[in-house]
């Protein structure tokens with residue numbers, strides 16, 4: 280089961296942004312990006328590609344005055360991390376455990392959905408093999 284559990288922590292998300300396009304003085308800083316749940320997944324070709332550790336939404340085309348929380352929520356309105364809209368240093372222990380729990384549930388759900396898709400494919404293949412028309 281692959282997961283980004285380490286990225287539940289803002290500090291680990293921030294460490295991925297060592298080549299971010301905007302400085303700390305700008306609204307769309309690496310710190311704000313990490314705070315809003317993003318990890319840097321860009322390259323030389325896509326220098327501002329970031330992905331939410333929770334919902335996996337990838338966004339690029341960031342502008343210096345963008346608010347990462349707002350952009351996150353407007354492009355991924357179902358993301359449980361974005362919906363909570365709370366920076367890690369303002370979270371209570373209970374709130375942090377709540378998001379950790381929601382993330383754990385999501386990983387398990389994704390895992391089961393993948394297995395179900397594989398099973399459905401296997402059944403279809405078997406059906407076609409045993410029941411030719």
Ligand SMILES: [Zn+2]
Pocket residue numbers: 316331332333334335336351355358359360361
């Ligand atoms: Zn998200």
